[in-house]
Amino acid sequence: MAQAPAVGPLPAVALPRATRLTLSNGLEVVALRRDVAPIVSAAFMFRSGGACDPAGRAGLASITAEMLDEGAGALDALGIAAELEQLGADLWLGSGRDGSQLSIQAPRETFPAAMAIAADVLIRPRLEDADWRRVLNDRRTGVVQRRDQPEAVVNVVSDRILFGDGHPYGQPVDGLERTLDALTLDDVRAFHAAHYHPAHASLVVAGDIDAASLQSELEARLAAWKPAAPPPAPKALPWPQRPRLVIIDRPGAPQSIVRIVAPGTDRLSPDRPALSMLNAILGGSFTSRLNFNLREKHGYTYGAASSFSFLRNAGAFAARAAVFAESTAPAVREMLSELSGMRERPITTEEHAKANATLLMRVAEGLATTGGMATTFGELGLYGLPLDEPMRFVAALQRTTADDLRGLAQRYIDPDAACIVIVGDRAMIEPGLRELGLPPAALHNADGDRIS
């Protein structure tokens, strides 16, 4: 067939039918049925994450999450692990910037038993000293090992510089050695008491479930869980001054990890749908401008991308690529030029249509697994958004014109105001960067501390 086949219209994307339940302790529950595989995914979302870490004690939220399944109810740490394996259940605990999460995924038959363990973990964690000392030591070692991973290093350093150290989003969620050393088990107990309660949480259950019996099952498991007053919300601070160029030296590195970061906007911003489209064109798809230029045209990298992160109180823009060390300066030049291009070069009809379809189908794919459903609806719970928000997002995409996108690019994409953070071989890359007209680099170590 020489001729490309005709393509019919895009299918409509519909939300799965969601059943809302409110338990007697106030916990809001969303139940979604999907019976393609005989499994159930559930996600408890708590509206407190790393942004709630007290000053100087970064890592508290995430290490609290990690401590909860180190012994709870009748089982010790290894007992919980063994029982979950017996059930074929996965349990995951962790924290992001804005929230902490307990997720389980289990076969339909063992889901109630896995939920019983999850309830113990949330309501009756042991939080014992011997486990604390082990977990803290493992975390401390993990934070040391983070220095081995250039992608992790660039994340830590970019956030510290973009948001600033005093900002709730400035410190790494996993913490730094010195902030972990400041933590005590009493901090963990207090964090658990203040943040892990049903009035501060939401639950999504998705999969091969019987919604009719779910309410009574959950009541039985979670009855002992009492609500409490909401903890104080962290406050955003103004954006600090940022340097133009930051280098974290990695002598001999065969690639440079390049991140160009700038302020973005928050999760509730009305600009979010259109910014997502703008990003699909710039660096959020394979045929995006950044990837096409850096990977396909120049061969500088295995892949270049960009993203907006939309958080509760603020957000960030980042363009990223891991580039051949010798190509660092030309790669940075091309990245900056693509950022300028978003403001200067017209957005084509094809780009506009692609952005629309890409995001529409991303919504559809996000709803096409039980885990994706739990994540999608869990995020709505985390930010207190209505259950039809994905459809509002889709409708907003369809209203957004190429002119709207150009207007947004003027407001949100400013290459001259962005900060360039590079993990790479300083001696090799610095001369080329200077030839681009960039000022001398501020030097930071792999934890993000300024060293010159």
Add this chain to the structure above:
Amino acid sequence: MLTIPFDTFVLENGLPVILHVDRSSPLVAVDVWYHVGSKDESPGRTGFAHLFEHLMFMGSRNAPYPAFDAIMESWGGHNNGTTSNDRTNYYEIGPRNLLETFLWLEADRLATLSDVITEEELERQRKVVQNERRQSYENRPYGRAELAVPEAMYPPDHPYHWPTIGSHADVEAATVADVRAFFERFYRPSNASLVIAGDFDPAEARKMVDRTFGWQPKLPPPTRTPQPATPRLEKDIEIAQTDRVQLPRLRLTWHSPALFAAGDADLDMAAHVLGGGKSSRLYRSLVFEKRIAQDVFAYQSSQLLGSLFQVGTTAKPDHDLDETSAAVAAEIERLASDGPTEAELARARNTHLADFYKSLDHLQTRADLLNHYQHVLGDPGGVARDVARYEQTTIASVRDAFARVAGAAHLDLRISPESAAADAPVTA
């Protein structure tokens, strides 16, 4: 009973087609496997199967570069490909209205790629692949160790001796003539299988397959080099490496039974008992009780021509590899002599079975599983047979299979942090 429902038929030209209908969301996935991997490369052209995979996105006669990606992304579809020792796969996922487009794009490159490939396109993807090697191995902690394992475990004339990513020199040496020869030999309908999964009408899909793939000529399956002798190490090998890491790591590797051979499932169970999660023996001993290790791992990496069984651990600060190595050896010894407990085996089996269930949730994973069983067993319905072999494992079968593997010679690879001295320039 665990099943993935499907219908299957074979085109005149030898292409097996497998249809799996799932109308739970308005998506389709197309998944094509070619029975060619890095094991089919020649020395001096290592990394070629994977480089070739990249070239499959560089345009075909009726869909010149960059139409492959541009067309599907304009409708919200996306795609990728992966290459292993044994096979190469390509897949597309997107809205159901793209089904025939996906098939057409796959069929057009199968029919015409070698007519249109140019030196310029080869050069472009050469650079991309070299950056993939740097990103995935060279600039990644402990990544260079992964490249060292196959080289040490297999003799130079064994097709698993080189890593799938290849060497920089070989990737640079590849020519357009190599591309054409590889394409002519391995990219033919009789050496592939096609899965369509998702929201479609089977009768319509069949017509689309006929239109796009059906006219392509029938060619016999490629001739293969004879299966190499089962490799074994004559004696233990020790390798010491340095890397840009904070903590030393131990990595032990043995030869083990091939994918689906007797013992393969037992070794998956043994790996789980040793290093699969927090209730495993190595975690309990080294991380939880002795606190001499930051992490442990154990896995059976199953492949067609023979597998590798790998065990490893990263030492805590102030602990060394002699200490962790002794603790690992004690657990290996114990498992080889006593086998798992009933409870351990039940946990390993349940976890494995539940992982099967979980893998069925995702459309493209189901498509890939159907092709996996077609590739290995010649039967897309192999999932039942696969699950059964885990259900049949016993304490004795796991013990015996593990004892046979661990009783043979092995590779002891130790990765240490680069010292200041190692950073100093080398002078001849």
